Amino acid sequence: MDLEELTGLYDFSNRTVVITGGAGVLGGEMACALVGCCANVAIMDRDPSLADRLLDRLGCGPGCATIVYGDVLKPETLSQALEVITSEFGPVDALINAAGGNHPNATTGPDRSFFDLPEGALRFVFDLNMLGTIMPCQVFGRAMAENGSGVILNISSMNAFRPLTRIPAYSAAKAGISNFTQWLAVHVAQEYSPHIRVNAIAPGFFLTEQNRYLLTDPGTGELTERGRTIIAHTPMGRFGIPEELLGTVLWLLSPASEFVTGIVVPIDGGFSAFSGV
Ligand SMILES: NC(=O)c1ccc[n+]([C@@H]2O[C@H](COP(=O)([O-])OP(=O)(O)OC[C@H]3O[C@@H](n4cnc5c(N)ncnc54)[C@H](OP(=O)(O)O)[C@@H]3O)[C@@H](O)[C@H]2O)c1
Numbered sequence: 001m002d003l004e005e006l007t008g009l010y011d012f013s014n015r016t017v018v019i020t021g022g023a024g025v026l027g028g029e030m031a032c033a034l035v036g037c038c039a040n041v042a043i044m045d046r047d048p049s050l051a052d053r054l055l056d057r058l059g060c061g062p063g064c065a066t067i068v069y070g071d072v073l074k075p076e077t078l079s080q081a082l083e084v085i086t087s088e089f090g091p092v093d094a095l096i097n098a099a100g101g102n103h104p105n106a107t108t109g110p111d112r113s114f115f116d117l118p119e120g121a122l123r124f125v126f127d128l129n130m131l132g133t134i135m136p137c138q139v140f141g142r143a144m145a146e147n148g149s150g151v152i153l154n155i156s157s158m159n160a161f162r163p164l165t166r167i168p169a170y171s172a173a174k175a176g177i178s179n180f181t182q183w184l185a186v187h188v189a190q191e192y193s194p195h196i197r198v199n200a201i202a203p204g205f206f207l208t209e210q211n212r213y214l215l216t217d218p219g220t221g222e223l224t225e226r227g228r229t230i231i232a233h234t235p236m237g238r239f240g241i242p243e244e245l246l247g248t249v250l251w252l253l254s255p256a257s258e259f260v261t262g263i264v265v266p267i268d269g270g271f272s273a274f275s276g277v
Contacts, residue, residue, distance in 0.1 A: 009256040012039035012063065016089040017253065018081075019043055020072050020136050021099030023050035025208040026155070029242035030096055030249050035063040037250065040089040044070035044081050045099070064089075072099045072132035078139040086143075094151040094253050095140040097133045101125075101210040102170040114168065122169045129173035130180075137184060137198075145192040151253050154181045154200040156264050161202070161272050166214075166226075178202070178264045185262030197261040199252045204268025205230050206240045215239075233276055236269030 017034050021027045022043030028051070034041045035058050043051045043058075043065060051067045058065040066088055070081035085092060105121035108114050133154050144150025158164065160178040163171035178200060185198040207215060215227035223231070231237060248265050251257050266272045 006256075009254050010037055010250055012037045012254070014040075015093040016040040016042065016085065016091065017094040017096065018085060018092050018136075018140060019096040019098050020070065020132070021045060021097075023047065023054070023067075024098060026203065026206065026242050026245060027096065027098030028054050029245065030098065031065060032057045033243075033246045033250065034253075035061060035065050037063065039063045041065045042081070042085040042089070042092075043067045044085075046071040070136075072097075072136055073127055075135050075139060078136055082139055082143060091147050092140055092143055092150070094153070095136060095144075096153045096155075096249070096253075097136055098155055099132050099136075100129045100155055102167055104213060106167065106169045107214070108166045108168070117168070125169040126173050129170065130176045133177050134180060141184070141188065141196075144196050145188065148193040149195040151196070152184070152198040153249065153252055154198070156181065156200045156202040158202060158204055158266070158268055158271055160264065161266070174202075181264060182262045189261060197252075197257070199257070199261060200264040201245060201248055201252070202264050202266045202268065202272070203245060204234060204240055204266065204271045206242055206245075208242075230271075233274055234269045234271045235274050238269065240267065240269060 012034060017039050019027045019031050019041065022031050023045035031041045031043050031054060040063060045051060048067045048069050068081045068084050069077060071077045103121050103124050105118055106125045137152055141152065154177050156178045157174035159171035160174040181198055181200040188196040188198060215224055217224055245267055248267055
């Protein structure tokens, strides 16, 4: 292996990557990096207009981006999106399941005990994260099975290793995503093709819209006690920035990780390694 061969592994020319929740903070960052590495990227979201904020960065190429409607909880919209993407770019090579998140009403606190968490909020969080990962894997995974190759990347969380306080549904759903990642990796390799790989990343703490209400005070912008506790338990002493996911994401999507399937990679500044003592 020399430098040219190594960099060639990260040339995504003529490869098509679909990103669910691609208009979001982390999915959007991945979309821009993949376009920068020459991929054809389909940014799929339930509100495609949210992706407008990425247009300047995506327009710089050298890859191509398209923005397509797809709700991860409505399989018929995913099938329609698959048709649109395939007709524009050809077969889908990779799927990133970046749609996901939590909900304030599924979070315990002084005004809401665990016993009073509303069913609707619990279902929202379970469905978005769990079914919202499984169903795109069914739609796009079927096409990969027919082609005999493909890569799927799921987004788990620190909560999957040990649950954080206050967010039981999100923690359980993310543990489910890690478990499902292993299950699907084995299933597709055994039943369809050893050239279909399924992995996940488990980001640590990145300040985004879905967790800002827990980590910072909306009035002052100062860290909450929870935010300070997280920093104190992150050996690197800070939140992550979305760009810091990219090395692992590109590695897992590329042939550089050809013999890697069924793993969940923490990207967490050491949070999951630290006992607190
Ligand atoms: N930020 C972190 O520190 C962190 C840590 C660990 C794991 N994660 C995970 O990383 C993933 C991305 O998180 P993020 O921080 O980038 O969140 P984000 O900015 O909220 O992005 C999520 C995107 O998914 C979209 N979405 C929501 N429901 C959808 C649906 N039914 N169908 C299609 N798209 C839908 C959202 O649209 P709307 O804005 O319209 O809802 C949003 O554009 C999530 O799975 C999250 O749990 C994040």
